[in-house]
Amino acid sequence: MISETDVMQIIVYAGNAKSLAMNAIKEAKDGKIASAKKTLEESKKNLKVAHQHHTDILQKFASNPDESANMFLTHAQDHMMAAITATDFAKELIDLHEELQQLRSLITENV
Template sequence: METIIMNIILHSGNARSLAMEAIKEAKEGNFEIAEKHIAEATQSLGEAHRSQTDLIQGEARGEQSEISILLIHAQDHLMTAMSVKDLAAEMVELYKRIA
């Protein structure tokens, strides 16, 4: 359980960092790099989401998942990273239009 939770945190954190880097690069006019970071953030979110899906499928099979502060923290990281990535993608597009 802890391994799955840590995977969610790890990949979500990576995705959030990549999304923030994308905004920074777009701000500097480096749109190709920005788009690469968005793509990498999307991949990291996919990894985090797969770990989350493992937990959900286990529970659907009747396996009990203990709700812990660490699990809640992981879910918070995932949802925040998803929002940041979506907003970063929009900001990259806006910076492109401005340029």
């Protein structure tokens, strides 16, 4: 049986992952690239835990076809998908800010 606690773990860890991804973007924007990358790695760790809880729930569904899904689980899956998207975009934005920093350094050196 799938408990609310099982589902809540997805929401908690996915929420942490999304928040950390957004913090990583802000750090990159502020020029703290190394810190942003570290924060993004922490985001990915939280996302991995959320994904494992999701996988555990899916296995329970597979072993018990009579198990019913509910809106709470759908809500948790939505949180996880938002966290995945935020983490993916954070990676791209950190890379972009890092390139901008490098270009600014080159311009400053050549002025």
